[in-house]
Amino acid sequence: MSLLxxxxxxxxxxxxxxxxxxxxxxxxxxxxxxxxxNGAGKTTVFSLLTGFLRPDHGSIVFDGASLVSLxxxxxxxxxxxxxxxxxxxxxxLTIRENVMVGALAxxxxxxxxxxxVAEALELMGLTNMADRMPNELPIGHLKMLExxxxxxxxxxxxxxxxxxxxxxxxxxxxFGDLLxxxxxxxxxxxxxxxxxxxxxxxxxxxxxxxxxxxIAEGQAAAVANDPAVIKAYLGKAYAGS
Amino acid sequence: MRKLxxxxxxxxxxxxxxxxxxxxxxxxxSIMALMYALLGMSWNLLGGYTGQISFGHAAFxxxxxxxxxxxxxxxxxxxxxxxxxxxxxxxxxxxxLGWLTFRLRGPYFALSTLAFAEVVRVIxxxxxSLTGGGDGLNILxxxxxxxxxxxxxxxxxxxxxxxxxxxxxxxxxxxxxxxxEDEDAAEALGVPATRMKLIVLAISAFFVxxxxxxxxxxxxxxxxxxxxxxxxxxxxxxxxxxxxxxxLEGPVVGALVIVPLSEYFRGLSPVANPLIxxxxxxxxxxxxxxxxxxxxxxLLGRRAPAVAEEHKQVGAGV
Numbered sequence: 001m002s003l004l005x006x007x008x009x010x011x012x013x014x015x016x017x018x019x020x021x022x023x024x025x026x027x028x029x030x031x032x033x034x035x036x037x038n039g040a041g042k043t044t045v046f047s048l049l050t051g052f053l054r055p056d057h058g059s060i061v062f063d064g065a066s067l068v069s070l071x072x073x074x075x076x077x078x079x080x081x082x083x084x085x086x087x088x089x090x091x092x093l094t095i096r097e098n099v100m101v102g103a104l105a106x107x108x109x110x111x112x113x114x115x116x117v118a119e120a121l122e123l124m125g126l127t128n129m130a131d132r133m134p135n136e137l138p139i140g141h142l143k144m145l146e147x148x149x150x151x152x153x154x155x156x157x158x159x160x161x162x163x164x165x166x167x168x169x170x171x172x173x174x175f176g177d178l179l180x181x182x183x184x185x186x187x188x189x190x191x192x193x194x195x196x197x198x199x200x201x202x203x204x205x206x207x208x209x210x211x212x213x214x215i216a217e218g219q220a221a222a223v224a225n226d227p228a229v230i231k232a233y234l235g236k237a238y239a240g241s
Numbered sequence: 242m243r244k245l246x247x248x249x250x251x252x253x254x255x256x257x258x259x260x261x262x263x264x265x266x267x268x269x270x271s272i273m274a275l276m277y278a279l280l281g282m283s284w285n286l287l288g289g290y291t292g293q294i295s296f297g298h299a300a301f302x303x304x305x306x307x308x309x310x311x312x313x314x315x316x317x318x319x320x321x322x323x324x325x326x327x328x329x330x331x332x333x334x335x336x337x338l339g340w341l342t343f344r345l346r347g348p349y350f351a352l353s354t355l356a357f358a359e360v361v362r363v364i365x366x367x368x369x370s371l372t373g374g375g376d377g378l379n380i381l382x383x384x385x386x387x388x389x390x391x392x393x394x395x396x397x398x399x400x401x402x403x404x405x406x407x408x409x410x411x412x413x414x415x416x417x418x419x420x421x422e423d424e425d426a427a428e429a430l431g432v433p434a435t436r437m438k439l440i441v442l443a444i445s446a447f448f449v450x451x452x453x454x455x456x457x458x459x460x461x462x463x464x465x466x467x468x469x470x471x472x473x474x475x476x477x478x479x480x481x482x483x484x485x486x487x488x489l490e491g492p493v494v495g496a497l498v499i500v501p502l503s504e505y506f507r508g509l510s511p512v513a514n515p516l517i518x519x520x521x522x523x524x525x526x527x528x529x530x531x532x533x534x535x536x537x538x539x540l541l542g543r544r545a546p547a548v549a550e551e552h553k554q555v556g557a558g559v
Contacts, residue, residue, distance in 0.1 A: 050429065076431035088426035090419050101419045104412040105431030113412075153431050 001064065003028040003157055003188050004049075004080070009058035011041075011048055011212075018044045020212040022058070026157060031183055032190045033203035033220070037232055041212040042192045043085060046159050050082045051075045062157070077106065079156035083146045083163065085192075089134035095145060096121065096130040102153035113152075120148040123181065140171045151182070158182065160191040164198050176202050200224065208232070255395055259388045268387050272394050272459065274500040276452050279398045280473075281480035281492025282405050283448040288478070289487035290409055291441050292421030293343075294351045296474050297358030301331040301446040303469035305453025307365060310378050310463055320384060324454035331450030332443045334361070339442045343435050346424065362469035377464025380457070390459045397455060398493075401448050406489055408444065417441065421487075449477075476503075483525055485532030494533050 002025035009022040019041045047053040051072040060067045103113035121127045124144040193199045206223045208216040210232040216223050288294045308330050309323030342350040365372045419427035420434050457463045484495025507514045
């Protein structure tokens with residue numbers, strides 16, 4: 001059974017169909033890429049999955065249980081957590097306190113939550129700046145902070161919304177190693193990304209969205225050569241060549 | 242540890258105070274200052290820590306005042322019990338308000354508190370048979386001397402400090418901070434934001450209503466303009482902001498500064514009072530916008546502890 005099974009997911013905003021009858025699954029232990037041109041509905045899908053938006057139709061089954069109509073915090077506690085495309089640190093809390101929020105939402109046990117925080121900080125390389133404030137950190141570290149906050153909730157499925165955006169190329173390749181490390185620690189990952197190079201290198205499978213619909217799905221190389229995908233990204237003229 | 246000793250010394254000093262100072266006016270000032278400290282810290286838990294700004298807390302104050310007074314006058318129920326019933330009433334009043342507005346992001350809560358307080362005031366004003374309408378209610382009983390009232394409000398305020406401290410030093414402290422800073426991010430990390438806001442609103446309403454009941458028993462007379470007045474809501478906010486919003490000590494310090502000042506200006510000239518008082522607030526906001534407590538902290542080179550120190554130590558030790 002898939003860890004996450006999405007069937008017929010549909011969401012309209014007025015006359016615009018942002019997500020249209022979308023089916024896809026995330027298998028336990030994989031890194032799945034969700035790609036597509038701007039406005040394809042990728043972030044909307046994440047918001048639907050995590051309860052920030054209600055779907056008009058369709059089902060979302062996580063670990064055998066339906067998530068539709070659950071509020072975001074309950075979905076997080078079920079084991080699926082998202083990060084946001086725009087950074088959302090809590091500016092008046094230190095780095096450690098930022099990470100503490102999710103850890104304490106998971107467990108009231110202080111020693112256990114402190115251990116979760118320490119692990120998350122360590123993994124994301126933030127341990128030696130744990131008592132600094134977010135506004136003292138460069139953007140690359142703030143991206144790591146978002147990851148650490150999410151990891152401290154002890155998720156089984158991590159939804160990352162453009163985690164590479166804003167990272168330098170050097171930071172980017174290091175980040176890929178980090179994602180593999182996180183995956184190897186038993187956390188399944190689904191990520192939205194624009195930079196094809198990273199997606200190709202990292203993801204086992206890719207789902208391509210365009211105008212809210214799935215236009216391709218499969219192994220990275222196959223998807224990249226799919227005429228429908230090339231057309232969606234580059235325009236009709238390139239699709240045949 | 243040093244803070245605990247300091248806090249104990251302050252409480253002991255406040256307990257001895259009425260034995261030393263017997264001047265009626267000074268005792269009255271202290272009672273009002275302590276009451277506004279309690280009101281301010283209750284408002285602060287919701288407005289300062291959780292970021293849910295209420296302009297209508299007078300509704301809870303008035304409800305506390307009217308409930309205990311009506312229970313006493315009509316049914317002869319002791320104000321002690323009436324005080325608790327009033328606080329429970331205020332909580333019951335606060336929950337639908339929060340339930341309706343807290344799901345919405347944005348200023349809906351702040352706006353609806355304003356309307357809410359006005360609606361409650363108008364109802365009380367017009368429900369003559371129960372509330373005496375604009376004539377108000379007179380308590381024709383001797384409920385004790387001023388020193389007794391001083392100790393009652395001191396006890397309530399200390400209880401308030403302990404409860405507020407318990408809230409913000411537990412894991413709730415992290416949740417409330419996170420909700421204030423970014424509610425979506427907090428929700429995404431598993432924080433039950435709506436439920437937390439409702440709980441905090443209820444606690445806040447509870448203590449404000451206790452203060453309202455106290456006020457009624459102390460003054461022996463209430464009417465809608467006295468206890469549902471928007472000035473009361475505003476004074477809670479002023480006390481908190483002047484002292485230091487989002488700090489435990491802030492509302493206490495703010496009340497000790499603001500209440501004597503506003504009483505002094507009122508004595509100086511009843512007509513010019515709002516003007517002078519308003520001017521003072523403006524000057525204060527210009528030069529000390531972060532509040533007294535936060536300014537002292539930053540002068541001492543310390544960051545306001547946003548959340549539990551004991552948590553930090555546990556976290557640092559691992």
